[in-house]
Structures are given as C-alpha cells and as structure tokens.
Amino acid sequence: MGKLLVKVLGGAGEVGRAAVLVKSLESGTAVLLDYGVNFDEQDRPLFPQHVRPRDITCVALSHAHLDHCGSLPSLFVSYELALYATPLTIELSDLLIKDLLKLSGYYLPYEHREVSKMLECTVPVTYGEVVEVTRDLTLTFLNAGHVPGSSMILIEMDGWRILYTGDFNPMPTCLLNGADLSNIPKDIDLVIMEGTYVNGTHPPREVLERQLVEITLSVLEEGGCVLIPSFTVGRSQEVLSILVKYGIDTYPIIVDGLARIANEIIARYPHYLRDYKLYKRAMEVAIEVPSEYFRRNVGSEPCIIISPAGMLKGGAVIQYLKKLSKNRKNAIILPSFQAPGTPGFQILTRGKAIVDNKEIKIDAQIYWLDLSAHAGRRELEEFIRRFDTNTRIIMVHTTLLNALKFVTRLKQKYDIDNVLVPRNLGETLVLEKTA
Ligand SMILES: [Zn+2]
Ligand SMILES: [Zn+2]
Numbered sequence: 424m425g426k427l428l429v430k431v432l433g434g435a436g437e438v439g440r441a442a443v444l445v446k447s448l449e450s451g452t453a454v455l456l457d458y459g460v461n462f463d464e465q466d467r468p469l470f471p472q473h474v475r476p477r478d479i480t481c482v483a484l485s486h487a488h489l490d491h492c493g494s495l496p497s498l499f500v501s502y503e504l505a506l507y508a509t510p511l512t513i514e515l516s517d518l519l520i521k522d523l524l525k526l527s528g529y530y531l532p533y534e535h536r537e538v539s540k541m542l543e544c545t546v547p548v549t550y551g552e553v554v555e556v557t558r559d560l561t562l563t564f565l566n567a568g569h570v571p572g573s574s575m576i577l578i579e580m581d582g583w584r585i586l587y588t589g590d591f592n593p594m595p596t597c598l599l600n601g602a603d604l605s606n607i608p609k610d611i612d613l614v615i616m617e618g619t620y621v622n623g624t625h626p627p628r629e630v631l632e633r634q635l636v637e638i639t640l641s642v643l644e645e646g647g648c649v650l651i652p653s654f655t656v657g658r659s660q661e662v663l664s665i666l667v668k669y670g671i672d673t674y675p676i677i678v679d680g681l682a683r684i685a686n687e688i689i690a691r692y693p694h695y696l697r698d699y700k701l702y703k704r705a706m707e708v709a710i711e712v713p714s715e716y717f718r719r720n721v722g723s724e725p726c727i728i729i730s731p732a733g734m735l736k737g738g739a740v741i742q743y744l745k746k747l748s749k750n751r752k753n754a755i756i757l758p759s760f761q762a763p764g765t766p767g768f769q770i771l772t773r774g775k776a777i778v779d780n781k782e783i784k785i786d787a788q789i790y791w792l793d794l795s796a797h798a799g800r801r802e803l804e805e806f807i808r809r810f811d812t813n814t815r816i817i818m819v820h821t822t823l824l825n826a827l828k829f830v831t832r833l834k835q836k837y838d839i840d841n842v843l844v845p846r847n848l849g850e851t852l853v854l855e856k857t858a
Pocket of ligand 2: 439441488490491590820
C-alpha cells in the first residue's frame with residue numbers, strides 16, 4: 424500500500440478559504456477538496472495556496488458558501504478539470520461567485536469567462552451514488568445537513584478510504600435533515616473535518632426557534648419592525664421557514680437581496696429539504712420587495728425583513744438598517760455568528776457600527792441567536808468517537824486556539840489522541856497505512 428499525501432492549502436487554523444489536496448503517492452491520483460476564499464480586515468479576498476490544475480485528477484466541492492468555492496474558477500483559466508458537486512451546490516455557487524465578482528472582481532484572479540468554463544466542467548452527483556472518477560478513484564457524496572445541497576465526501580483512492588466533512592451539522596433543523604452519519608463506514612483511514620464550533624455548545628434548536636418567534640412577535644405587536652440580516656444561502660431560508668412554521672405569517676415577511684434568488688433556486692430541488700410542504704408555504708408567504716419606493720418607506724407598518732448580508736457587510740440589508748435603527752420599537756435580530764471586525768460584530772459589542780464610512784448608532788433593540796448550521800462541541804466529540812483509534816483525524820476550518828483546547832479535552836476525557844490540527848497554510852503530511 425502506497426503513501427498518502429495531504430496538503431492543507433487553506434483553512435489551517437482558520438475559518439475560511441477551505442482547500443485540501445489528497446494525493447496517492449503510489450499512482451499520482453489527486454483530489455482537491457474545496458477551494459474557497461477568506462477576507463482580510465479591509466474585506467479584500469485571501470486565497471488558498473496555489474495548486475497546478477494539471478496535477479489534480481478532479482475537484483470535489485462540498486457546498487456553495489464562498490469560503491469553500493470562491494477560488495474555484497481560478498483553476499479554469501487555461502485548463503479543464505472535472506468538478507464534482509450536487510446540482511444544487513453548482514447553481515448556488517454560480518450565484519454567489521458571480522456576486523463576489525461584482526463586489527470584489529478587481530482582486531480576483533478570474534473573470535466571468537472562467538466561471539462559465541467551470542460550469543461547463545461540472546459533473547452533477549446525487550447523494551449516495553458511488554461515482555467512479557478513474558479505476559482507482561471513487562467519490563460518494565452524503566448529506567452534510569449544513570445548507571441545502573451540502574455534502575460530506577467519501578473518497579476511495581488506491582486502497583485509502585478518506586472522509587471529508589466539509590461544513591456539517593448532525594442535528595436536524597427546520598429546513599434540513601441532519602448530516603447522514605449512518606452511511607459513513609466505520610473503517611476510515613483518514614477523516615478531514617471542520618471544527619468551526621469546536622469550543623461552543625448550541626442551545627436546543629427548539630428553544631432557539633421559540634426565542635426567535637417570541638422576540639419577533641413582541642416587537643410586531645408593539646408596532647415595530649424586525650430586521651433579520653441573514654446569509655443568502657441557508658440562514659435566510661431557515662429563518663423564513665421557522666417564522667412560517669410558528670404561524671407568524673399573519674404579518675408581512677419580506678425577503679430582499681440575493682436571498683430571493685437563492686429561495687427560488689432551492690425551491691427547484693425539493694428532495695434536499697426536510698419538509699418541502701413547509702418550504703413551499705414559506706415561499707408563498709414571502710413577499711419579494713415590490714419597489715424601491717417600498718424600501719424607502721419601510722418602517723411605517725410592522726413587518727419582518729430577511730436580507731443578506733448576514734454580517735451586514737453590504738447588500739440590501741444596509742438600507743433597512745439605516746432606516747430601522749433609529750427607532751426603539753424596532754429590533755435587529757442577528758441569527759448567525761458575527762466575525763470580529765464586521766458591522767454585525769460592532770453592533771453586538773458596541774451598539775453602533777461603521778457602515779459606508781459613517782457611524783450608525785443603533786437605538787433599536789439588538790438580539791443575537793445561535794441558529795448555527797455547524798456541529799457544536801458535543802456533536803464533534805460524538806462524531807470523533809465513532810471512529811476507531813487507528814483513524815487519523817485532521818481538523819481544519821477552525822481557530823487554532825480553540826482546536827488545541829479541544830484536542831487537550833479529548834485526551835483528558837476519552838484518552839483520544841488521534842486528532843491533528845495543522846497550523847500553517849500549505850502544511851503537508853505524508854501518511855502510511857497503519858496495520
Ligand atoms: Zn458553509
Ligand atoms: Zn465554511
């Protein structure tokens with residue numbers, strides 16, 4: 424049995440620019456898992472380490488978030504490479520990458536032409552299907568429960584069995600079934616997993632759903648408006664579904680920005696959703712912004728607005744923020760993680776934010792809810808304990824400090840010491856099969 428090379432091109436001790444190369448040193452067969460972007464403090468894109476497309480057999484994409492797909496088109500500048508993903512991931516990635524081009528095109532090493540070439544090279548896969556890429560390489564995509572179309576990817580290559588989790592959530596949400604852990608074989612040689620929430624525990628989902636509903640209702644009943652800044656893919660649909668499930672649709676629910684388009688794309692793929700009937704009802708209830716006049720006059724009647732960007736870094740949500748932040752009757756509910764430095768984080772910590780180079784003071788009520796789409800510490804621990812002690816585990820997509828604390832905890836609590844946390848971009852490991 425030959426050796427396996429693992430190169431962490433991005434996402435080493437960092438939440439963002441996910442990219443891992445796994446290569447069989449026996450045959451040279453190599454799979455690139457995700458190729459995303461991150462952003463610096465000035466919001467300029469940061470890319471994973473370079474990899475020559477001709478050295479890769481294929482690319483496998485876990486899901487549509489830009490931290491997993493945002494650098495992919497750069498591989499198609501002068502080369503054609505097969506890109507495997509679910510059809511929904513492909514469509515949503517196209518939407519988000521084109522938006523990135525619009526906002527940050529100046530800094531990107533690709534243009535629309537490369538995005539089109541990438542789309543031509545995609546090979547759509549379905550969950551559970553064993554896809555034969557070459558004689559010594561198969562890929563199997565399994566539901567990751569993170570966002571619609573998201574996948575964990577099982578790779579069988581030259582006798583090696585590797586699992587890449589991408590971003591995953593074993594717990595069911597209103598929108599999605601939990602990650603399909605039951606179809607993961609027990610005898611895996613290498614697991615490459617995310618650790619976004621490696622040091623946090625999520626409150627029970629139902630408690631969070633009820634909190635969202637109670638806060639929203641009390642604000643509306645007092646004559647206020649509720650602004651819910653949400654990510655285009657995943658959180659916008661989840662929040663909308665929760666509100667409809669609990670019957671808040673007697674008040675207008677407005678969906679603005681790219682979330683409207685994402686809603687429509689997802690509606691064409693019912694089998695990825697946990698409860699399509701609920702989603703269909705949510706889509707019927709959601710009001711698309713009728714006019715610019717409406718945007719300008721929002722706030723005169725109680726209503727709910729769901730709009731990207733989730734961390735208030737731009738998008739349609741800014742116009743609403745400026746308008747609604749002045750009135751104490753209104754509320755801003757942040758339903759996701761807010762990265763330090765973002766306007767969303769500033770609002771949470773200081774009650775004011777710099778938007779468009781101007782400071783906005785928030786008089787409206789501010790709430791944060793942990794409606795996460797990632798496994799929490801408890802789920803990550805349980806996940807790791809599924810594998811036997813021979814399985815090598817590499818944790819990416821996490822902050823270094825939190826991951827190292829987690830590794831110490833695993834050792835003390837369960838005597839598990841097979842989890843490795845790469846520290847540097849480009850860190851390379853060569854693995855040999857254990858007996
Ligand atoms: Zn994600
Ligand atoms: Zn991610």
